[in-house]
Amino acid sequence: MVYSVIGTGGVGGYFGGCLARAGREVHFLLHKDYDFVRRHGLQVNSWKGDFHLDRVNAYDNSAAMPRSDVVIVALKSVNNPLLRELLPPLLKPGTLVLIIENGIGVEAQVQAMFPQALLAAGLAYAGSSKTRPGVIDHQDLGKLTVAPYTPGAALRAAEVVRDFVEAGIPADSAEYLEARWKKQVWNMPFNGMTVALNTSTAALIAHPATAALIRAQMLEVIAAAQALGVKNIDESYADRMLETTAGMTPYAPSMKVDHDLGRPMEIGSIYTEALRQAREAGCPMLRLEMLEAELRFIENQSSMPGNRPRPRIGNPHRA
Amino acid sequence: MVYSVIGTGGVGGYFGGCLARAGREVHFLLHKDYDFVRRHGLQVNSWKGDFHLDRVNAYDNSAAMPRSDVVIVALKSVNNPLLRELLPPLLKPGTLVLIIENGIGVEAQVQAMFPQALLAAGLAYAGSSKTRPGVIDHQDLGKLTVAPYTPGAALRAAEVVRDFVEAGIPADSAEYLEARWKKQVWNMPFNGMTVALNTSTAALIAHPATAALIRAQMLEVIAAAQALGVKNIDESYADRMLETTAGMTPYAPSMKVDHDLGRPMEIGSIYTEALRQAREAGCPMLRLEMLEAELRFIENQSSMPGNRPRPRIGNPHRA
Numbered sequence: 001m002v003y004s005v006i007g008t009g010g011v012g013g014y015f016g017g018c019l020a021r022a023g024r025e026v027h028f029l030l031h032k033d034y035d036f037v038r039r040h041g042l043q044v045n046s047w048k049g050d051f052h053l054d055r056v057n058a059y060d061n062s063a064a065m066p067r068s069d070v071v072i073v074a075l076k077s078v079n080n081p082l083l084r085e086l087l088p089p090l091l092k093p094g095t096l097v098l099i100i101e102n103g104i105g106v107e108a109q110v111q112a113m114f115p116q117a118l119l120a121a122g123l124a125y126a127g128s129s130k131t132r133p134g135v136i137d138h139q140d141l142g143k144l145t146v147a148p149y150t151p152g153a154a155l156r157a158a159e160v161v162r163d164f165v166e167a168g169i170p171a172d173s174a175e176y177l178e179a180r181w182k183k184q185v186w187n188m189p190f191n192g193m194t195v196a197l198n199t200s201t202a203a204l205i206a207h208p209a210t211a212a213l214i215r216a217q218m219l220e221v222i223a224a225a226q227a228l229g230v231k232n233i234d235e236s237y238a239d240r241m242l243e244t245t246a247g248m249t250p251y252a253p254s255m256k257v258d259h260d261l262g263r264p265m266e267i268g269s270i271y272t273e274a275l276r277q278a279r280e281a282g283c284p285m286l287r288l289e290m291l292e293a294e295l296r297f298i299e300n301q302s303s304m305p306g307n308r309p310r311p312r313i314g315n316p317h318r319a
Numbered sequence: 320m321v322y323s324v325i326g327t328g329g330v331g332g333y334f335g336g337c338l339a340r341a342g343r344e345v346h347f348l349l350h351k352d353y354d355f356v357r358r359h360g361l362q363v364n365s366w367k368g369d370f371h372l373d374r375v376n377a378y379d380n381s382a383a384m385p386r387s388d389v390v391i392v393a394l395k396s397v398n399n400p401l402l403r404e405l406l407p408p409l410l411k412p413g414t415l416v417l418i419i420e421n422g423i424g425v426e427a428q429v430q431a432m433f434p435q436a437l438l439a440a441g442l443a444y445a446g447s448s449k450t451r452p453g454v455i456d457h458q459d460l461g462k463l464t465v466a467p468y469t470p471g472a473a474l475r476a477a478e479v480v481r482d483f484v485e486a487g488i489p490a491d492s493a494e495y496l497e498a499r500w501k502k503q504v505w506n507m508p509f510n511g512m513t514v515a516l517n518t519s520t521a522a523l524i525a526h527p528a529t530a531a532l533i534r535a536q537m538l539e540v541i542a543a544a545q546a547l548g549v550k551n552i553d554e555s556y557a558d559r560m561l562e563t564t565a566g567m568t569p570y571a572p573s574m575k576v577d578h579d580l581g582r583p584m585e586i587g588s589i590y591t592e593a594l595r596q597a598r599e600a601g602c603p604m605l606r607l608e609m610l611e612a613e614l615r616f617i618e619n620q621s622s623m624p625g626n627r628p629r630p631r632i633g634n635p636h637r638a
Contacts, residue, residue: 196515197616209615216609287609290535296528297516 001163004068004090005029006083008037010129011100012074013136015122015144015169017044020053022167027057027065029086034060036133046138048168067092070160072122073110076258077101077269084113091117096156098122098146102187102254103269104180104277107149119149120157121176123183127251140249143170147179178232181225185233186241187270189217191255192291195265195298202250205242213287215242220285224278259302267295320482323387323409324348325402327356329448330419331393332455334441334463334488336363339372341486346376346384348405353379355452365457366568367487386411389479391441392429395577396420396588403432410436415475417441417465421506421573422588423499423596426468438468439476440495442502446570459568462489466498497551500544504552505560506589508536510574511610514584514617521569524561532606534561539604543597578621586614 003026005016012028020026021044030037042053059065068090073083080101087097091114099106100122107119127140146161148154157173164171190201193214197204204210218238225233255265271292278285322345324335331347339345340363349356361372378384387409392402399420406416410433418425419441426438446459465480467473476492483490509520512533516523523529537557544552574584590611597604 197613197620199616199620203620204616207616207619209612213609213612286605290532290606290609293528293532294516297518297523297526300526301516301518301522 001025001069001159002066003027003070003072004065005072005074006062006086006090007073007075007079008033008042008130009074010136010138011124011126012072013042013130014044014046014126014128014138014142015074015100015124015164016072017042017051017053017136018167018169019163020056021051022163024163024167025057027059027068029059029062029065031060033130033133034058040134042134042136044136044138046136046142047140048138048142062086063089065090068095070096070098070156072098072100074100074122076263077103077106077266078264080106080109083110087114087117094118094156096120096153096160098157098160099149100124100144101269102183102191102266103271103273104184105273106269107176111150117150118153118156120153120160121147121149121180123147123174123179125183127249129254129257139251143172145172145174145179147174147176149176175231177225177228178230181221181228181230182233182237184225184270184274185218185221185237186245187253188221188274188285188288188291189214190245191253191266191270192288192295193217194253194256195259196291196294200250200252201245201248205246211242215239217285217287217291218242220278220288221274224274224281224283224285227281227283228277259298262302265295265299267292267299271295320344320388320478321385322346322389322391323384324391324393325381325405325409326391326393326395326398327352327361327449328393329455329457330443330445331391332361332449333363333365333445333447333457333461334393334419334443334483335391336361336370336372336455337486337488338482339375340370341482343482343486344376346378346387348378348381348384350379352449352452353377359453361453361455363455363457365455365461366459367457367461381405382408384409387414389415389417389475391417391419393419393441395582396422396425396428396585397583399425399428402429406433406436413437413475415439415472415479417476417479418468419443419463420588421502421510421585422590422592423503424592425588426495430469436469437472437475439472439479440466440468440499442466442493442498444502446568448573448576458570462491464491464493464498466493466495468495494550496544496547497549500540500547500549501552501556503544503589503593504537504540504556505564506572507540507593507604507607507610508533509564510572510585510589511607511614512536513572513575514578515610515613519569519571520564520567524565530561534558536604536606536610537561539597539607540593543593543600543602543604546600546602547596578617581621584614584618586611586618590614 005012123145125143128138131137324331357377442464444462447457450456467476
């Protein structure tokens with residue numbers, strides 16, 4: 001199988017890098033790092049063991065890339081409109097587009113552009129970011145869940161899971177809605193709250209007021225998911241997520257990293273669309289609606305230079 | 320009538336100062352400013368006209384003050400425990416204790432200390448703060464509503480209203496619960512949100528996301544007030560408050576000033592007790608509970624030096 005990766009950052013670089021190391025044919029689309037990676041290769045610093053790819057199939061233009069069996073899309077969801085131009089050269093009949101992004105509604109968004117494409121969601125449970133040109137810093141976890149979205153994507157999705165497992169990445173399949181909403185249970189509280197309060201997941205859990213708030217927000221997501229037909233989820237999932245988080249090496253959620261680095265936040269996919277669906281299902285998430293409003297305000301203030309104290313770069317607890 | 324003022328800050332200094340200018344006998348308890356005011360008097364800079372009191376009945380110790388017909392308590396509610404010592408020397412049969420503070424439950428708190436005292440709530444609609452020793456800066460509005468709390472306080476409260484009106488201060492009487500909760504409609508959203516987002520009332524209203532959030536928070540207060548038996552309040556009150564705020568000279572709510580100056584915030588009286596009563600009445604204010612949690616977190620972070628960027632002092636929009 002021929003793999004392509006659109007978006008070679010913390011997520012695309014780590015998962016694509018593992019596949020390449022395992023001998024798979026992987027083609028990487030790069031942007032700012034193209035020259036560096038073409039010359040120096042890709043370095044992956046992982047808690048599971050560092051490795052370096054000397055020769056990388058690197059491109060700065062998707063038109064030059066081969067049609068692929070699997071296209072891993074690991075962009076920030078705010079950049080999905082770019083797929084209209086980036087994706088067509090890579091597609092052939094049967095190509096699986098595996099969308100490893102945060103939030104709700106990203107598959108529907110890509111389907112609207114490419115109604116014929118086979119789509120699957122990829123849920124990355126990994127603390128991984130690109131810290132310097134050509135260097136991926138993989139700090140924690142590393143699991144991938146693949147959830148077929150389009151009817152007919154299941155077979156190819158299973159092959160992908162098998163390839164990932166062979167490449168040393170814990171991977172499994174799951175039902176689409178359940179997979180996407182379970183990830184939201186963690187993403188909706190922690191991504192926004194670390195930005196709103198300019199803090200870390202560990203500090204939020206350490207204070208009783210915010211710990212209770214985070215749990216109440218998780219229960220809002222769980223109630224909405226249930227209203228939207230997600231099975232196999234109940235209140236106990238919130239407690240499991242809180243325990244997992246307490247046991248993690250503290251790291252900044254992606255939205256906190258984005259905000260600290262002055263990049264746009266994924267408010268639309270992590271909040272807006274999820275909140276809309278929940279409200280439509282008669283189960284509005286009031287606290288998370290409030291958090292979205294705070295984030296929209298912060299986003300707007302940050303766009304006015306000098307109007308807000310510059311937050312710390314990165315996470316003070318990062319090892 | 321003999322008046323005493325406990326807490327000669329923006330509120331106590333302005334209202335007490337107006338009474339003294341009008342020829343009333345007013346005794347002021349001062350703390351840090353005692354020496355300055357005894358020597359230089361009290362300066363009131365008001366948008367309604369500046370004035371200076373050359374001779375001020377200033378005290379640094381309430382034991383030296385005369386028993387009074389009216390004691391104006393204009394402390395920060397967090398300092399109410401001090402009343403246990405400050406108040407007894409001023410009380411005589413029939414003394415009205417007029418509590419001009421923010422929030423819910425402050426009269427009950429004082430009543431628990433002095434079960435026999437006649438109590439009334441004072442609702443200050445005024446932008447006023449002490450900017451330097453002995454200098455009160457009165458920037459906007461200036462109305463006082465007096466709401467009898469104890470049965471039997473109504474007559475004395477009416478006399479106080481008359482004295483205030485004669486001193487040039489717009490004043491009226493109102494029903495207790497209604498008066499306290501109407502003020503909460505403004506206080507609960509704006510005090511906390513300006514701290515949580517480190518911003519001004521004007522900026523919150525200017526952004527559609529926070530404007531809608533502020534209005535939703537106001538509706539939470541109105542619904543709780545209705546559940547607690549407050550009459551003469553409905554959704555239209557929120558819109559009137561928003562219009563009034565849009566027309567005000569932008570100024571920082573008291574909690575924002577307190578936080579910026581490193582003083583404790585009045586979270587207990589403005590949030591905790593009000594939220595408890597609303598929940599007990601079966602009408603929890605979910606968004607404002609979330610705001611309280613954010614404020615508790617911020618308060619805790621601020622108490623750890625270097626842990627949070629020092630906010631701007633005061634309000635950037637202040638004239």
